[in-house]
Amino acid sequence: MENFTPVSAIMGGLLIGSAAMLTLWTTGRIAGISGILSGAMFPKQQDTLWRLLFIAGLLLGGxxxxxxSGGLEVITQASPVMTVIAGLLVGFGTRIGSGCTSGHGICGIARFSQRSFVATGTFMLAGFITVYLVRHV
Amino acid sequence: MYKADATADNPPISAFIAISASGFLFGLGLAISGMTNPAKVVGSLDIAGNWDPSLILVMVAGLGITVPSFHFILKQKQPLFTKQFFLPTRNDLDGKLITGAALFGVGWGIGGYCPSPALAALVSLNTNVILFCGAMLVGVVMHHFLMEK
Known part of the structure; x- marks a missing residue:
């Protein structure tokens, strides 16, 4: 566990939770990024502006x-082909499953949504199994 | 999925400032937590190897804010700057939810990215991050044309 960074993990997590709190408190929206993104790409209502502003803020935060800090550490281990497959699965899967780590994991569980508990358990388990298969089999 | 925006608010400028600030805090939190680094995320999913529990701690800390605050916020009649809450209304468990979450989890394990950190890491201009985000957008487009009518 020598890579464990508890202080930055807690600080980051508190900020992410605060951002989700601020989103719901001020605008009544769920800070679910996959939903915000897809809603901005295929608008159903006239709500594209707040979605784009949220995403712009996200990029600016990074x-x-x-x-x-003098640069973002980004170490990728997947090959370009596997990276593309991963991106497709994440984009497609989060739409089928109506959410991702933020919408289901941080916001949905906080609303005690049954669907979010099941989705979060499922994608965590799938992530654990996938990494096990990639690294240890 | 969301309640129809029938009473279509014309949100005040303060709502747009608040949503931008929320996105900013979100991106900053992701970067500080290290979740913008796929190697760290994969290490956090590698329970059989040299496990790094950081991801779990990020989620627990995030929930430490959202669980109590959502409880109080959702008791309010309306949000601060808009007229209504926009909450998912479904509560049924179906195959799509589980299939989608499973597909997402597989992609997450392979690429080390879920949607938000991938976007927040775009600033690195790392080729794999750009590839991942491009493919993720294609995945959303595929869903739109294959699954939605």
Whole structure:
């Protein structure tokens, strides 16, 4: 467990939770990124602007941290082909499953949504099994 | 999935400032937590190897804020700057939910990214991050044309 970074994990988690709290409190929306993204790409209502602003803020948050800390550490282990397959599965899967780590994991569980408990358990389990198969089999 | 926006608010500018600030805090939190680094995420999913529990702690800390605060926020009549809450209304468990979550989990384990950290890491201009985000958008487009009518 020498890679465990509890302080930054807690600080980051508290900020993410605060962002989800602020989103719901001020605008009544769920901070679920896959839903915000797909809703911005295929608008059903006139709500594209807030979605784009949220995503712009997200990108800016990453950028400000990168500037302040001298760069974002990004180490990828998957090949380009596997990266594309992963991206397709994440994009397609989060739409079929109506959410991702933020919408189901951080917001849905906080609403005690049965669907979010099941979805979060499922994608965590699938992630554990996938990494086990990739690394240990 | 969401309640129809029938009473279509014309949200005040403060709502748009708040939503931008929320996105910013979200991105900052992801970067600080290290979840923008796929190697760290995969290490956090590698319970049989040299396990790094950081991801679990990020989720627990996040829930430490959302669980109590959502409880109080959802007791309010309306949000601060808009007229209504936009909450998912479904409560049934179906095959799509589980299949989708499973497919997502497999992609997450392979690529080390879920949607938000991938977007927040775009600033790195790392080729694999750009590839991942491009493919993720294609996945959303595929879903739109294959699964929605």
């Amino acid at each position: 950028a400000v941290y990168a500037i302040a």
